[in-house]
Amino acid sequence: MTTVIDILSWVLLLAGSIFVFIGGIGTLRFPTFYTRLHAASLTDGIGTILILGGLVLQAGWTLAAFKLLAILVFLLLTGPTAAYALANAADMSGMKPEENEVSEVEK
Amino acid sequence: MFYVVSIAIMLTMALALVRAFLGPSVYDRVLSVNVFGTKTTLLLAVIAFLYGRPDFLDLALAYAMINFIGILAVLKFFQVRSNQQQKNQLPGDDLNDNRD
Amino acid sequence: MVTLFAVFLLTLLVLTAIAVVQTKNLFVAVMLMGIFSLLMATVFFILDAADVALTEAAVGAGISTMLFLATLALTGEHEKPSKKGPWISGLVVAITSLILIDATFEQPYLGDPMAPVQQHVAPWYLEMTPELMDFPNVVTAVLASFRGYDTLGEVFVVLTACIGVLFILSAGPGAPNPKSPRIPTAPSVGLRHHLIPRVVGKLLIPFIVLFGLYVQFHGEYSPGGGFQAGAIIAAGMILYALLEGEKQALKVLPQSVLIGMVVGGAMLYGMVGVVGMLMGGNFLDYSVLSSNPVSGQQIGILIIEIGVGLAVCGALLAIFHAFAARRSVG
C-alpha cells in the first residue's frame, strides 16, 4: 500500500514540476505581457495543486498534511486574485492586449 | 525525488528572474515577482520535506501570505499614482516603455 | 547537495543585487528588492536558520517593500543620472573587495564543526535549554531569556525609531491636516473599485491574524516568536488598510492605540524584569516568577514575547500610517 502511495505521490510531484517548469519557460519566452500572465498564472495553479498534493501523500495523516492543505487553499485563492489584479491594473493603465501585441512584434 | 522537484522549481525561479530583469513593462516585473513568490513557497515546502522537518511548513504559509499582500500593495501603488497624475494633470511617464 | 542549492540561490542573489543597483527606475528596484529578500530568506532556511527566514520573509519582503512603495508614491520613481563619474567609487569598491576576498581565505569552511564560533557558548545554550526552559526552540530561549538584555535593547530601538518617524512626518507641508477634508481622489479610498481583490483580501485577513497569533504563541515550539508575529499581524492590518482605505483602518486601530501598543509592549518587557527584581532575582531573571524555576522561565518568556509582539506590530503599523497619511507635494 505504501509503495502505491509513494509512486502516486512521485507521479504527482514529477507532473507538478513539469508544469511549473513549462510555466517558467512561458513566462520567459512569450511575446506580450498578457500571454506571459496567462502562462504564469495557469501553470501556477496546476503546479501548486500537483506538487502540494504529492507532498500531502508523502506526509500522511499528520499536522504537516493539514498545513500543506492550508498552503494549497491559500495559494489557490491568492494566485488567481493576484493575476486578475495585475491584468486589471495593466488594462486600466491603457495597455491593451491587441495594441501591445503589434507594438511588441515591431520592437 | 524531492531533489528533482526542487531543481525544477529553482530553474523556474531563475527563468522568472530573467523575466524580471528584462521587463520590459513594470507589469512584467510585478508578474515575475509574483511567480517568484509562489515558486519560493513551493520550494520551501519541498525543502522542509527534504530536510525531514515538515514542521517548518509555517514558513511556506507565511511566504504565501506576504507575497499576496505585496502584490496588492503594488496594485494600490498604481492606483494612487494614477490618481496623482489625474489630479496634477502631469504629462505622466508612460508606464509601458520602461526599458532601462 | 542542498549546499549546491545554496550556491545556485546565492548566485541568483548576487545577480539580483547587481540588477537592483543598475536599474534607473526606482519602482523596478523595489520590486527586485522583494525578490532579493525572498532569495535571502530561502538561503537562510537552507542554512538552518528557520526563525530568521520567517523574519526576513515577513519584514524584508513584506513590510520594507510597502514602506519603499509608500515613499515612492510621495517622492517619484525616476532616478536622474548622476553627474559624478563612477570611477572613484568603483576603485574604492574594487580595493575593498580585494581586501575582503583575501580575508575570506582565513575563514573556516562552511559548516566546519571545529570552527571557533561553534566552540563557545552555543553548545551550552543547546545543552541547557531543555533543562532550564523545557521547550524545544533554542532560538527563542536565547532570544528571550539567555540574551534578554539584548532583546530589550532592540525593542527600545524599535520604539525610538517609531517615535522618530512620527515626529519627522508630523510636520511640514505634506503633513496630514485634520481641518481640511480630504478630496475624494486621495489615496484614502482604498481599493473600492477592485471587487475581487477586496473580497478575497478581506476573507483572508482573519486567517493572517490567526496565523500571526499562532506564530506568537507557538514560538517556543516551532519557528516564531514576538518579532515574526508582530510583523505578520502588522502585514495583515496593512492589507486591511490597503483594501478599505486609511481612514477605515485608523477607525479600527487608531494611532493612539498603536502608540499605546508600542509603549505598552516595551514597558511590559521592562516590567517583567522589574517584577523579577522585586521578587528577589536579577533583572530579567525569570526563574523567580514562579515557585518552579522552569515554569517561571516559561511564564517570563511568554510575557516578554507578548511585549515584543505588541511593540513590533504597533511600531510597524504606526510607521506605515504615518507614511500613508501624507499628501504628495509638488
Added chain:
Amino acid sequence: MEILGLYNYWAYVAVLMIGFYAVIAKSNLIKKLIGLSIFQSAVFLLYITMGKVDGGTAPIIQAGVSDQIFSNPLPQVLILTAIVVGVSTLALGLAIVVRIKESYGTIEEDQIHLLDHKS
C-alpha cells in the same frame, strides 16, 4: 565540497560591495537606502553562514530524536532582532527622504548640494 566551502563568503563579499557601491556612487537618496539594505543583508548572510554546522539542522529540538547536530543558534538570534531593527531604521531614513523631497523638491544628492550652496 571543499572548493565550495568558501563560496558563501564570496557571495557575501559580492553582495556587500554591490550595496557599498550603491551607497557611495549613486546620488539618489532612495537608491542609497536600497544600497544600505543590500549591505545590511550581506552582513546577515555572513552571520548565518558562520552559524551553519555540517549535517546540522535548525536549532529546534525534535522530540524523540537523539543524536541530532544543531546549527549555532546565537548568530540567528542576533540577526533575527537585527532584521526588525533594520526595517525600523530604514523607515526613519525614508521619513527623512520624504521631508527632504518636500523641502528641496528633489532627492538627488548633487542637486541638494547645489541648492544648499545657492542660498
